[in-house]
Amino acid sequence: MAELRNEEEQLDALKRWWKENGTSLIAGVALAAAGVLGWNAWQNYQENQAHAASQRYQQLLNMTADDALDDAVVIEARQLAGEIADNHGRTLYADLARLIDARLAVQQNEHDAAQAALRAVIDASGRDYLQGLARLRLARLQIAQGDAEAALEILSSGVPDSLAAQQADIRGDAHRVLGRDDEARDAWRSAMEIAERRDQPIYGVQLKLEDLGVEEATL
Numbered sequence: 001m002a003e004l005r006n007e008e009e010q011l012d013a014l015k016r017w018w019k020e021n022g023t024s025l026i027a028g029v030a031l032a033a034a035g036v037l038g039w040n041a042w043q044n045y046q047e048n049q050a051h052a053a054s055q056r057y058q059q060l061l062n063m064t065a066d067d068a069l070d071d072a073v074v075i076e077a078r079q080l081a082g083e084i085a086d087n088h089g090r091t092l093y094a095d096l097a098r099l100i101d102a103r104l105a106v107q108q109n110e111h112d113a114a115q116a117a118l119r120a121v122i123d124a125s126g127r128d129y130l131q132g133l134a135r136l137r138l139a140r141l142q143i144a145q146g147d148a149e150a151a152l153e154i155l156s157s158g159v160p161d162s163l164a165a166q167q168a169d170i171r172g173d174a175h176r177v178l179g180r181d182d183e184a185r186d187a188w189r190s191a192m193e194i195a196e197r198r199d200q201p202i203y204g205v206q207l208k209l210e211d212l213g214v215e216e217a218t219l
Contacts, residue, residue, distance in 0.1 A: 052087075052088075053084060053088040053091055054093065056080065056088075057084060057093040057096060059080065060081055060084065060100060061100075063080065064077050064104070069104075069107070071108075077100070077104055078101055078108075080097075081097040081101035082101065084097035085101070085120070090125065092130075095121050095124075095127060096130075098120050101113075102117035102137060102141075111141060115142075118134045118135075118137055118138040122135060122138070128160050129160055129162065129163070131158055132159040132160045132162075132167075135158050136155075136159065136163060136166055136170055138151075139151035139152075139155050139174070140173075142154065143170070143173055146177075148174040148175075148178050149174075149178070151170065152171065152175075155167055155170060164194050165191045165192075166191070167191075168188070168191035169187070169188065169202060169205055172187030172208065173208075175187060181212055188205050188208050191205050192206065
């Protein structure tokens with residue numbers, strides 16, 4: 001009988017505990033399960049988004065693969081680039097799509113739109129190399145538009161060391177446009193030295209130096 005009473009007391013204690021704590025325990029389990037399901041759903045969503053962005057970007061690459069594109073293709077490609085940038089935020093594909101959009105905008109002589117696309121990469125991308133590449137392209141565009149001083153400013157920072165040779169080359173172009181031949185010569189020589197030291201190809205710089213005069217082209 002004593003054993004039976006002990007079992008009944010234990011059962012009563014368990015019932016009281018469950019009455020006091022059962023609801024919160026069930027809620028905790030439900031929340032934990034919901035958290036796991038929510039995390040898995042978020043992971044699946046992210047994977048689906050990345051896959052969609054990859055497919056759309058590949059479509060964009062296919063559309064713009066030819067050197068000569070007719071106006072209809074350019075318009076369609078720029079629309080697609082905009083969709084990728086809008087729908088896939090700060091992903092790598094959005095950055096790359098903006099770079100392509102800038103190139104296509106230049107082809108349409110829409111230089112303001114090209115600058116806007118490049119500045120979007122500079123301002124929003126978290127990838128140093130792509131930010132630097134966008135700076136180089138923006139500087140080239142500014143030089144072509146006659147704003148070499150702005151190009152020198154954009155080249156003054158934010159370009160990674162891996163693009164130093166190209167940075168020096170474009171800096172030389174800016175100085176040349178401004179009539180600063182000595183600075184242009186120094187920048188182009190620096191570009192060639194960096195490229196040679198790193199075994200990186202860089203084209204046209206020697207011709208630019210020669211254009212300043214044979215004696216200045218000798219390194």
